[in-house]
Amino acid sequence: MNKTRQHELIQWLKKQSTPARPWLRLSMLLGLLGGLLMIAQAGLLATLLQSLIIDHLPRHLLVTDLCWLLVVFVLRAIVSWCRERTSFVCGMRIRLLIRNRVLEKLAQLGPSWVRGKPAGSWTTIIIEQIEDMQDYYSRYLPQIYLSALIPLLILLAVFPINWVAGLILLTTAPLIPLFMVLVGMGAADANRRNFVALARLSGKFLDSLRGLDTLRLFYRAQAETKQIVETSEHFRRRTMEVLRLAFLSSAVLEFFAAVSIALVAVYFGFSYLGVLHFGNYHTEGVTLFSGFFLLLLAPEFFQPLRDLGTFYHAKAQALGAAESLVTFLTSEAEVAIEQGDKKLSGNTPIRLVANELEILAVNGTRLAGPLNFTVLAGQRIAIVGHSGAGKSSLLHLLLGFLPYRGSLKVEGIELRELNTEAWRHQVSWIGQNPYLPEKTLRANILLSQPNASNVQLQQAIDRAYINEFLVDLPEGLETEIGDHASRLSVGQAQRVAVARVLLNPCRLLLLDEPSASLDMHSEQRVMNALSRASYAQTTLLVTHQLENICDYDLIWVMDRGMLLQQGDYSTLCQTTGAFASLLSYRSKEG
Known part of the structure; x- marks a missing residue:
């Protein structure tokens, strides 16, 4: 993927976040508040230890600080929960908007265009690829800002206490994102290839399942199985390629973070031994408060960068998904289906x-x-x-x-x-394969006319001959028909579709x-019901x-x-x- 294309996809991804921007900002503010509480918690803990071990203050004088520590601890947990909830809602809203756009585009292009691709590939686009954008919006985008703001807050707390520790953190911090970018440069391409392989596998597998009887009839089941195995192996290799890059970038991040924290620890160790005498702004040397406080903050300084590294692959994953989505959303039929704004009046045939x-x-x-x-x-x-x-x-x-x-x-x-x-x-339409999307039999009959009276409903049931099998259903009209109307035969499902048309006659x-x-x-029941209905339109x-x-x-x-x-x-x-x-x-x- 070239840089121009990658930039276009990043801009498209950011543009999709516009409707959920208030949630995004709230997530960032909560993350920033969590960072402030973390600094306060470390400061209170270091103060307690300094007062108890070095200053030998009576314990009753430490009750106030201990209470504040507990309050900060609880507040930090609440803020963390609120941020997780807010981030999830942000990602959920954006996913919902993108999925609606995809479904609207499918409706615009129509079934003739959609049938040009395997059903499994549409499943990949509508479900997997959109779901894979959740972490990008809920975690990666807020973390971009937090990975800069929280370390900056920590530096503002560190430098007034010890400039050497602050300098170590400030010097090593830029190395982490630099090397992560170098290592993960091909992650977007790897994810894109992974999505292509997944779409190919999904399409192949679903189409093979649907045509299993035909494949067996022509003795092609074994050959088709071999092709699915080859496609699965291709997908496995693409997945391992993505995981290899993920583990490598994580190793780079942990290496630099560990080295930096170790340098801070070594500096304070030698300072306590009296070997090093620089870095402090006062003459009494390194105190327990300053050493413990800064050692607590050192891992937290790199935590936002660790989180960004973890979520960096959410960006690569989102870029891979975005390429397929943008290609689909910008695709047009070679001959456009024109429409105007006129509407018919009346209700006669x-x-x-x-x-x-x-x-x-x-x-x-x-x-x-x-x-x-x-x-x-x-x-x-x-x-x-x-x-x-x-x-x-x-x-x-x-x-x-x-x-x-x-x-x-x-x-x-x-x-x-x-x-x-x-x-x-x-227009009313009935095809060969009735579509019953609702949970119960009643809901499917009332789909196009939810406000129909019980009398109208009963008339439609009688005219469509549903009463012939209704008595065999355990809960009558409230019976749950299952996915793809699995509890009904094709003939029974078709009668439900006929009843739906009878309940809401069109022109x-x-x-x-x-x-x-x-x-x-x-067949006789369905055609008799439709024949009577056909006289009204x-x-x-x-x-x-x-x-x-x-x-x-x-x-x-x-x-x-x-x-x-x-x-x-x-x-x-x-x-x-x-x-x-x-x-x-x-x-x-x-």
């Missing part, structure tokens, strides 16, 4: 008109078109064709996930002129093969199941991105063409 419509991929490749069609308000249209014909691409375009050329008007307004977020509130209903992968009973259904579309108003037959035939079921059955070929193909499959 919508009308769609396409003229020379060409659907484009995010890289500019034409997926389908040119298409010319009119969808009347409330019309029910089934779209059929072989895989890759462009059916799902049309639905993705209507959802605002793909760019286009030509014209596609919604209620007379060009789709690209509509506000995307407002437009999506007008346009998009169905992307909702009965795929369902058993016969579940304009509906586009993509399907391979030709027997479910007999009563639809129109059937569109697509092939290689073109709309080849339009008509109702009976008309197309009597016409030679693409639909007749599909019927023949399906009958042979059956």
Whole structure:
């Protein structure tokens, strides 16, 4: 990583801390207060020993100093706890903001762009890399200032007592960050390579797990296992490279700190023996107070630098993560998805008109078109064709996930002129794999209409045939369905998605093969519920199941991105063409 790029990433990291700057400043102030309390604690302890051992003061005269020592000790512990808490909140807020930006960017680029990378690599970016920034914001940034301010405070306390000890500390202190920078110069590059290796391993492993049945079917499981082992070994080497640099820089720091503390101890040892007679500002020589006080402060002088050394690798780690994040956040689709600020009014089924419509991929490749069609308000249209014909691409375009050329008007307004977020509130969508993010069955049904009444909820449950399996669930609607709806079958989960749509009918209903992968009973229930729901809104259904579309108003037959035939079921059955070929193909499959 060149210096220019590294400087840009550091500036980006610091810019992200702006919203949490009050927490950052509070953390620094608490750290500074902790440093002052540490100096006070050392001074009180040295005073007590001087008074007790050398001055032989009665013990009852030391009670006040002892009480103050206990108060300072408690205050220092409280300040330390508050600083840890404040630092964590600071890092947490910044991580939350960065993660929201990443998720917003993913939503902006759309699923078509996201599918271009393995799912595991997105997991690495969204979770691991953002989490690895916690120590940078919560510890490293405050410690940069504290590593300069606290040693300065200690020097201000040391020099008035003994200038030799102060000079030793002042001379050796700059050597530590200097050698640490020299040793850790390649740490950012090592962390970046480590993140790349982790993303590759995550993507490979997750994709292999998802395709395990296919790999076994084609006898590729052993070869895939070998590739995962090789990728894991590559990641192990990158991790050890990072750890080697971390241990080396820690050793450098401890070496110089130990040498400096030893020099201070040797100086005071020879001073007490009467060999050295310089460094003090008074003639009676080195007192127990001055020696003990300065020996207590010597390790504390280097502690902020030790902490900075520990957290220095948090900076290198954050730089490695920032490179991936900045690259992603600044990436753009080759063809931008345009949007305006117009919003539709009304709540009636919508009308769609396409003229020379060409659907484009995010890289500019034409997926389908040119298409010319009119969808009347409330019309029910089934779209059929072989895989890759462009059916799902049309639905993705209507959802605002793909760019286009030509014209596609919604209620007379060009789709690209509509506000995307407002437009999506007008659309209901059900795909092949239902997404149930909430904890309980009730919460998932009420996801789009949380204020629905119990009567409305029960109607949706009845119409989606959820009551057929509801009695088998131990806690009914309050049953926790688990991660990825693991307690429900695919058919049951799809019925929950249907109930969600029934509870909150929109102006346009998009169905992307909702009965795929369902058993016969579940398919019948889902399609019956959706068929009844489709009469209340304009509906586009993509399907391979030709027997479910007999009563639809129109059937569109697509092939290689073109709309080849339009008509109702009976008309197309009597016409030679693409639909007749599909019927023949399906009958042979059956």
